[in-house]
Amino acid sequence: GIQVEQSPPDLILQEGANSTLRCNFSDSVNNLQWFHQNPWGQLINLFYIPSGTKQNGRLSATTVATERYSLLYISSSQTTDSGVYFCAVELDTDKLIFGTGTRLQVFP
Amino acid sequence: SAVISQKPSRDICQRGTSLTIQCQVDSQVTMMFWYRQQPGQSLTLIATANQGSEATYESGFVIDKFPISRPNLTFSTLTVSNMSPEDSSIYLCSVEPRNEQFFGPGTRLTVL
Numbered sequence: 001g002i003q004v005e006q007s008p009p010d011l012i013l014q015e016g017a018n019s020t021l022r023c024n025f026s027d028s029v030n031n032l033q034w035f036h037q038n039p040w041g042q043l044i045n046l047f048y049i050p051s052g053t054k055q056n057g058r059l060s061a062t063t064v065a066t067e068r069y070s071l072l073y074i075s076s077s078q079t080t081d082s083g084v085y086f087c088a089v090e091l092d093t094d095k096l097i098f099g100t101g102t103r104l105q106v107f108p
Numbered sequence: 109s110a111v112i113s114q115k116p117s118r119d120i121c122q123r124g125t126s127l128t129i130q131c132q133v134d135s136q137v138t139m140m141f142w143y144r145q146q147p148g149q150s151l152t153l154i155a156t157a158n159q160g161s162e163a164t165y166e167s168g169f170v171i172d173k174f175p176i177s178r179p180n181l182t183f184s185t186l187t188v189s190n191m192s193p194e195d196s197s198i199y200l201c202s203v204e205p206r207n208e209q210f211f212g213p214g215t216r217l218t219v220l
Contacts, residue, residue: 041214043211090209095156098152099150
């Protein structure tokens with residue numbers, strides 16, 4: 001089956017720093033989403049981005065479907081950005097396959 | 109988007125018992141999905157629930173252990189049966205009203 005790998009697995013930042021999270025997938029996909037799981041376990045939708053680039057405030061994402069990767073950029077990080085970031089890909093069955101996750105800790 | 113609620117939000121159960129988790133969505137959807145997230149791990153799809161038909165289970169999950177009901181287009185339940193400590197996880201339901209999936213707040217289950 002398809003493999004979805006994220007890097008780095010862990011990231012520690014000081015407030016104000018920028019970061020790039022990567023998601024690699026091993027096969028063609030229909031869709032790709034990025035989620036933030038906050039410390040209470042809630043999954044928050046960040047981006048629905050099967051291809052191209054999108055921006056939302058301090059966050060932006062780029063997916064290059066032909067090369068099978070997606071990037072999530074976080075600028076001027078804040079302590080509230082802490083949590084786990086997941087990418088998830090969708091094949092032709094509406095089922096999401098989640099990546100391995102990146103655990104982000106932002107310190108003041 | 110979609111607004112999804114789950115009950116209970118958390119529970120502590122004894123091994124050998126069963127727990128039924130409810131998922132309610134604020135709009136009619138064709139498919140509802142149930143995921144499991146074991147401690148420190150990513151999310152894994154348990155099954156897809158369609159209204160009016162049997163749920164479709166992923167490899168490694170069986171109906172006897174995780175029976176699912178889908179009585180209408182806004183509601184579903186997942187039962188975790190004959191629980192063991194290995195079933196301690198967060199259980200989440202999700203829906204995909206238009207291409208993008210949205211998740212409920214999850215049910216945090218601890219089995220002693």
